[in-house]
Amino acid sequence: MxxxxxxxxxxxxxxxxxxxxxxxxxxxxxxxxxxxxxxxxxxxxxxxxxxxxxxxxxxxxxxxxxxxxxxxxxxxxxxxxxxxxxxxxxxxxxxxxxxxxxxxxxxxxxxxxxxxxxxxxxxxxxxxxxxxxxxxxxxxxxxxxxxxxxxxxxxxxxxxxxxxxxAEEHRTLYHAGLAHGANHLVTVVTEAMEMLRAAGGDDPASTLRPLLQAALDNALRSGDAALTGPIVRGDVETVSAHLTDISAHAPQALGSYVALARATLARVLTDGRQLPIRAQRITRALDAAAQRVRPGTTQEIR
Missing domain, CATH: 3.40.50.720 (NAD(P)-binding Rossmann-like Domain)
Structure with missing residues (x-):
């Protein structure tokens, strides 16, 4: 001023x-x-x-x-x-x-x-x-x-x-975008560190830091084109194996993994990078995992 x-x-x-x-x-x-x-x-x-x-x-x-x-x-x-x-x-x-x-x-x-x-x-x-x-x-x-x-x-x-x-009428949506991007990122990163720690990693933060920094930069630059991993590739068996091990060793993260996997699958199905028949197989695996989420917890999926 x-x-x-x-x-x-x-x-x-x-x-x-x-x-x-x-x-x-x-x-x-x-x-x-x-x-x-x-x-x-x-x-x-x-x-x-x-x-x-x-x-x-x-x-x-x-x-x-x-x-x-x-x-x-x-x-x-x-x-x-x-x-x-x-x-x-x-x-x-x-x-x-x-x-x-x-x-x-x-x-x-x-x-x-x-x-x-x-x-x-x-x-x-x-x-x-x-x-x-x-x-x-x-x-x-x-x-x-x-x-x-x-x-x-x-x-x-x-x-x-x-x-x-x-704009006044878009204020809540603006804030929701920030909260979804930042607050939920903290939850996802924390759960990822818990999984790595359960897998025997003694410094999960150092393991994730370069990967997450690259993924964030790529996402901000390229949007959906930055997506990689088993959902994009259609690796049904890998996704199923993830769900089994998360259920056994990091059950607190199962709900968010399933929810975000569904969201990722929807995006790559919409843009044509995933075939509907393979997407259906992944969806069935996610549906089965959702039944294993403990009822009454923040990880419950309905």
């Missing part, structure tokens, strides 16, 4: 503390932070030394730019309470960092005359100083009124990132 502004943050979690620290490094004045948990207060001490800890309403009253970095399900209530308490004012910039919410959740702030922006960093956070360099070049999904687009772009630039514009 072109001028130094007073910044307040409500919800000094992993995202809020880091973004506030980045704005401080960009020359802005972080005047107050709200955080109830011990972890939040430690983050404030570590990343925002000297910044006073205050109640959310006092933080809101003290700043020109209010960052709301609270959990998604709490956001509407926090905005409503601050607006009802008279803690928000006309002309104040109120920004939330939720991925799935757009501007509608900030309606109580807009009704009192505040300017509103939804700004979500497409990044995973540890809540430590290690996150600060990761903001350079990070994409922020931004939803803003036309009158605030220049301000939002400037704010993203101060954070070291690049803005991508997300």
């Amino acid at each position: 072109s001028t130094t502004v007073k910044v307040g943050v409500v919800g000094a979690g992993r995202v809020g503390a880091v973004l506030s620290a980045a704005l401080r490094a960009a020359g802005h004045d972080v005047v107050a932070a709200a955080g109830e948990s011990d972890a939040s207060r430690r983050r404030i001490a570590d990343l925002l030394p000297g910044v006073p800890v205050a109640k959310p309403s006092d933080v809101a009253r003290s700043c020109d730019l209010l960052l709301l970095t609270v959990p998604d399900d709490s956001l509407h209530n926090v905005v409503s309470v601050l607006a009802a308490a008279g803690a928000l004012r006309p002309g104040q910039l109120v920004v939330h960092t939720s991925g799935c919410h757009g501007l509608s959740v900030l309606a109580p702030a807009a009704e009192v005359g505040a300017r509103t922006v939804a700004l979500h960093p497409a990044m995973t956070f540890t809540g430590t100083s290690r996150d600060l360099p990761r903001l350079r070049g990070c994409v922020f999904g931004v939803t803003a009124p036309e009158a605030e687009r220049a301000t939002a772009e400037s704010l993203v630039a101060d954070l070291g990132g690049n803005a991508t514009w997300v």
Whole structure:
């Protein structure tokens, strides 16, 4: 932003503390932070030394730019309470960092005359100083009124990132894509490491790292064309053997393996790389494995 502004943050979690620290490094004045948990207060001490800890309403009253970095399900209530308490004012910039919410959740702030922006960093956070360099070049999904687009772009630039514009009605889908790609990737990688460990590997991470990095680069570059492995090749016996050994040695991963194998099979069947008759044989193997998934667990397949 072109001028130094007073910044307040409500919800000094992993995202809020880091973004506030980045704005401080960009020359802005972080005047107050709200955080109830011990972890939040430690983050404030570590990343925002000297910044006073205050109640959310006092933080809101003290700043020109209010960052709301609270959990998604709490956001509407926090905005409503601050607006009802008279803690928000006309002309104040109120920004939330939720991925799935757009501007509608900030309606109580807009009704009192505040300017509103939804700004979500497409990044995973540890809540430590290690996150600060990761903001350079990070994409922020931004939803803003036309009158605030220049301000939002400037704010993203101060954070070291690049803005991508997300329509209000597509905000949830945008966030779902990020969650599916990143959160579920962590689950898959963790399960893969568990399988390798069960197979006797003493350093699964080192085994997987070059493979996963190459697979990710190829997928981002080429999409479905990057798919390799037994599903693409139609190796029914290999897939069946996988399912048998996973059932015996890593049953917690069976459900996700079956689900992702089905998804992979559907993609290569659609683009013609797999013949329907071979796909049917793989599907029968997956159906049989699905019956072995323990009922009542997160791995149950219906």
